[in-house]
Amino acid sequence: MSELELLNRRFERERKARKEAESLLEQKSLAVYEANQKLQRMADQNRAIVETAAEGILSYDENGTISAFNRSARLIFKCPSMVGKSISSVFAMDDSCRAVLFPASNVATDVFPPGAELATTDDTEVCQFTLPDAIEVAATKFDGKPFQSEVAVSRCQRGDGVVFTAVVRDLSKRKAMESRLRQAQKMESVGQLAAGIAHEINTPIQFVGDNIQFLQSAFNDLAGLIDLFEQLEKAVAEETPTAELLEKIATERELADLPFLREEFPGAIEQSLSGIERVAKIVRALKEFSQPMSEAKTSIDVNRSIENTLAVTANQCRNVGHVELDLSADLGLVSCLAGQMNQVWLNLLTNSLDAVTEHRAEGERHIRISTRLVANDSLEDEVEVCFEDNGPGIPAAIQERIFEPFFTTKEVGKGAGQGLSFVHDVIVEKHGGIIYVQSPPQGGTRVVVRLPIQCDSSIQRRTHARSAY
Amino acid sequence: MKGIVFTELIEMVESDLGIEIADRMIAGGNTQNSGAYTAVGTYDHAELIHLVVALSQETSIPVSELVRTFGKHLFVRFFELYPQFFSGIESATQFLPLVETYIHVEVRKLYPDAELPSFECQQTGEVLAMTYRSKRPFADLAEGLVLACVDHFADAIEVARTDIGEKNGTEATFTLTPKTTNCLLAETV
Numbered sequence: 211m212s213e214l215e216l217l218n219r220r221f222e223r224e225r226k227a228r229k230e231a232e233s234l235l236e237q238k239s240l241a242v243y244e245a246n247q248k249l250q251r252m253a254d255q256n257r258a259i260v261e262t263a264a265e266g267i268l269s270y271d272e273n274g275t276i277s278a279f280n281r282s283a284r285l286i287f288k289c290p291s292m293v294g295k296s297i298s299s300v301f302a303m304d305d306s307c308r309a310v311l312f313p314a315s316n317v318a319t320d321v322f323p324p325g326a327e328l329a330t331t332d333d334t335e336v337c338q339f340t341l342p343d344a345i346e347v348a349a350t351k352f353d354g355k356p357f358q359s360e361v362a363v364s365r366c367q368r369g370d371g372v373v374f375t376a377v378v379r380d381l382s383k384r385k386a387m388e389s390r391l392r393q394a395q396k397m398e399s400v401g402q403l404a405a406g407i408a409h410e411i412n413t414p415i416q417f418v419g420d421n422i423q424f425l426q427s428a429f430n431d432l433a434g435l436i437d438l439f440e441q442l443e444k445a446v447a448e449e450t451p452t453a454e455l456l457e458k459i460a461t462e463r464e465l466a467d468l469p470f471l472r473e474e475f476p477g478a479i480e481q482s483l484s485g486i487e488r489v490a491k492i493v494r495a496l497k498e499f500s501q502p503m504s505e506a507k508t509s510i511d512v513n514r515s516i517e518n519t520l521a522v523t524a525n526q527c528r529n530v531g532h533v534e535l536d537l538s539a540d541l542g543l544v545s546c547l548a549g550q551m552n553q554v555w556l557n558l559l560t561n562s563l564d565a566v567t568e569h570r571a572e573g574e575r576h577i578r579i580s581t582r583l584v585a586n587d588s589l590e591d592e593v594e595v596c597f598e599d600n601g602p603g604i605p606a607a608i609q610e611r612i613f614e615p616f617f618t619t620k621e622v623g624k625g626a627g628q629g630l631s632f633v634h635d636v637i638v639e640k641h642g643g644i645i646y647v648q649s650p651p652q653g654g655t656r657v658v659v660r661l662p663i664q665c666d667s668s669i670q671r672r673t674h675a676r677s678a679y
Numbered sequence: 680m681k682g683i684v685f686t687e688l689i690e691m692v693e694s695d696l697g698i699e700i701a702d703r704m705i706a707g708g709n710t711q712n713s714g715a716y717t718a719v720g721t722y723d724h725a726e727l728i729h730l731v732v733a734l735s736q737e738t739s740i741p742v743s744e745l746v747r748t749f750g751k752h753l754f755v756r757f758f759e760l761y762p763q764f765f766s767g768i769e770s771a772t773q774f775l776p777l778v779e780t781y782i783h784v785e786v787r788k789l790y791p792d793a794e795l796p797s798f799e800c801q802q803t804g805e806v807l808a809m810t811y812r813s814k815r816p817f818a819d820l821a822e823g824l825v826l827a828c829v830d831h832f833a834d835a836i837e838v839a840r841t842d843i844g845e846k847n848g849t850e851a852t853f854t855l856t857p858k859t860t861n862c863l864l865a866e867t868v
Contacts, residue, residue, distance in 0.1 A: 220702065225715075231717035
């Protein structure tokens with residue numbers, strides 16, 4: 211075969227290959243165009259999702275320069291688009307906020323507690339933090355007004371750097387609602403307490419009033435006798451006849467019934483003083499109980515705090531018959547938020563009172579409150595307060611939920627579901643204590659609170675525990 | 680199989696053996712498209728076998744040796760065409776594990792339908808065992824690639840091939856052992 215023929219055959223192969231390559235190129239171009247269209251649609255869809263999301267969504271790089279700022283973010287921060295601006299213009303960038311907004315690729319930080327998860331995809335490293343607890347961060351509106359926000363941040367490693375995406379919620383309304391709810395609950399408690407206390411004061415005031423009326427009436431009788439005695443004294447001094455006076459005195463004394471008065475006066479006075487002391491005691495307890503919700507911890511006598519709680523709830527406690535107290539004398543003082551601790555005892559006692567009142571007949575109701583000094587695992591002293599009742603108990607199925615806010619087993623309109631949530635918050639979060647509940651299948655509930663003598667939640671914060679028999 | 684393998688084979692034959700042998704190989708291979716391949720196309724791997732068998736008949740060189748030689752040629756061409764895959768790599772034992780984890784990943788991005796062989800690497804001390812598995816019987820091609828890779832990096836490494844599985848060229852393990860280690864062993868023995 212000649213070289214020209216070979217070259218012709220080769221040229222023909224090359225021509226066919228070129229045509230096939232052109233055809234492939236056209237197919238590829240079409241495929242690329244369609245892929246582009248699809249990507250464009252997806253991008254539009256994603257942009258629409260981000261833009262219309264109910265939560266604020268911000269993307270920013272390692273320097274904090276914002277690359278995306280959706281509509282909800284603009285509404286939350288009350289500002290125009292912040293794309294190209296610094297993240298520090300919308301968040302108060304202190305150390306804790308910086309740690310939340312710029313999570314490192316190694317997620318084991320104090321800010322992201324156990325439970326934060328790292329997810330990876332084939333070609334992108336994505337740190338997706340699934341947070342057991344929402345992280346609250348101080349933020350600033352465009353007009354400079356600060357507000358609390360809730361932030362969840364994900365970290366995405368791209369070829370050209372790191373991209374952070376923050377989902378932001380404005381907590382202002384929720385905080386205001388919680389505050390109103392707490393206030394409403396407080397007012398409801400105050401109303402109940404006021405009714406009980408009014409009843410408690412009413413009884414002694416009534417008999418003190420009756421006694422004073424009796425003493426007043428008796429004194430009117432005695433006043434005539436005293437006048438006659440004065441006249442008799444004058445007659446004797448002037449040596450004038452006294453027979454008539456003596457006869458009058460005898461008559462008045464008969465009318466006044468002096469032996470009766472001599473017998474009744476001490477009792478009436480003693481009873482009145484006792485009544486006044488009862489009122490004074492209630493007023494004293496109320497004064498101590500209702501001290502302002504100070505944020506400063508003070509040293510309190512837990513036993514006295516419990517006794518005050520019983521005093522202000524005496525009216526409700528009377529339904530039980532007798533609340534048994536077993537208070538250890540060697541507790542000493544505990545450093546805590548006194549007002550909030552009183553509310554804790556009140557909530558626990560109210561729960562026990564409700565449980566036994568609704569589910570036990572009179573004479574069978576029993577509540578026992580005890581205190582003692584115990585050592586914890588670190589052999590440090592703690593005060594243990596135990597509330598026990600013989601109510602229906604807490605079913606095992608709901609024991610995990612009893613400390614959740616708004617969870618209640620009481621019928622609609624009766625329980626706000628805030629009592630145990632409040633107790634948990636005060637004992638565990640604010641005082642570094644623990645609280646656990648035991649409830650055997652046959653009924654009855656035992657709530658145990660343990661408080662460190664030096665309550666400092668920043669030193670040790672322990673979660674509550676729940677256990678069934 | 681990607682067209683680049685076919686175009687590179689024809690170019691190698693044209694370059695080394697001349698245009699006439701290349702034409703005879705194509706005619707003898709009796710392929711569907713009469714040897715009109717484009718690098719970006721995809722073709723049946725059986726056509727490559729037909730071409731190599733035809734070339735073997737024309738040159739009286741065994742098929743396995745031809746394929747191995749072609750493998751070496753392919754490696755050199757890959758280095759010329761895709762230098763980015765070799766950037767910062769200093770030895771064959773460093774490069775070969777990247778075939779599966781990096782190069783094939785990149786190839787799949789461009790050609791999602793590419794049916795690539797698998798290269799499983801296991802490093803034991805200084806010895807690298809690389810196992811080739813494919814639906815196609817191209818262990819010889821893989822061997823040529825591995826040998827060219829060792830030559831490229833001028834590594835003092837010996838490559839031993841062990842056919843595994845059905846021993847039909849679809850599965851083989853290449854063991855890369857540093858030559859110095861062998862000398863030491865020999866001296867010890």
